């Protein structure tokens with residue numbers, strides 16, 4: 001239970017993980033990572049490559065044998081004896097960083113239907129879910145359901161992978177680097193789709209990213225990782241205010257923040273917690289008017 005009396009939907013507590021433990025190649029991936037995610041929140045787990053984002057995601061999937069740390073779902077320790085792990089799978093949908101590894105069937109419609117069918121939904125319910133999920137991801141059902149997965153572009157395959165998880169109607173959706181490798185147009189389209197998706201459904205969204213550009217438009221809060229530890233955790237604007245510290249972390253800053261840091265050379269105290277071009281412009285105008 002938290003001080004404000006709310007139980008977070010998902011919580012990670014003192015999570016440390018070492019790959020290949022006990023071997024000469026052992027490497028500590030994350031150390032003492034703790035954070036909570038409230039229902040309906042949109043949290044970005046951000047940090048440079050190898051900072052530990054995917055390891056954190058794997059802890060939610062209960063893929064790692066947790067030696068040190070706990071994962072709580074709605075206040076319950078998922079490693080406790082007798083805990084229904086199936087529940088975790090039904091409620092936390094994860095699109096892994098390599099979506100191809102998640103695509104099971106050769107044909108788009110069959111792939112998206114895999115989860116709902118395995119969950120025991122009827123054929124008609126499954127069909128509805130497949131249609132809805134593909135349409136939501138901008139892959140019109142009628143046009144895409146019989147396409148071969150391997151004939152699609154990388155961006156389309158990623159959308160199929162997301163549709164497959166979406167079709168499970170999990171209250172929590174975790175996306176590990178959903179924009180990575182997409183061209184600017186593909187990124188923009190997927191970003192718009194995800195923003196709409198989060199608005200239209202009461203989803204709790206967790207997005208891993210090494211770029212704050214898209215994440216700052218999609219998330220309310222950032223948990224910033226650096227070499228396996230949490231170095232910042234707060235509302236997006238509060239984190240962007242610390243632009244100087246962020247700039248040292250090898251993460252891509254939003255263009256607005258990069259612009260604002262340039263402006264600081266001319267106007268000391270120029271704010272960096274800016275999300276849109278319009279905000280940057282209006283801050284600049286304010287200073288030009290008073291100059």
Ligand SMILES: Nc1ncnc2c1ncn2[C@@H]1O[C@H](COP(=O)(O)OP(=O)(O)O)[C@@H](O)[C@H]1O
Nearest residue numbers: 019020027029048049050051052053054055056
């Ligand atoms: N399967 C693995 N075996 C050994 N080391 C790994 C494995 N997966 C990740 N690591 C190491 O753990 C650290 C964190 O990696 P990862 O969680 O993938 O970070 P990110 O997702 O932020 O790029 C890195 O140093 C990486 O090399």
Ligand SMILES: [Mg+2]
Nearest residue numbers: 053054055097
């Ligand atoms: Mg990763």
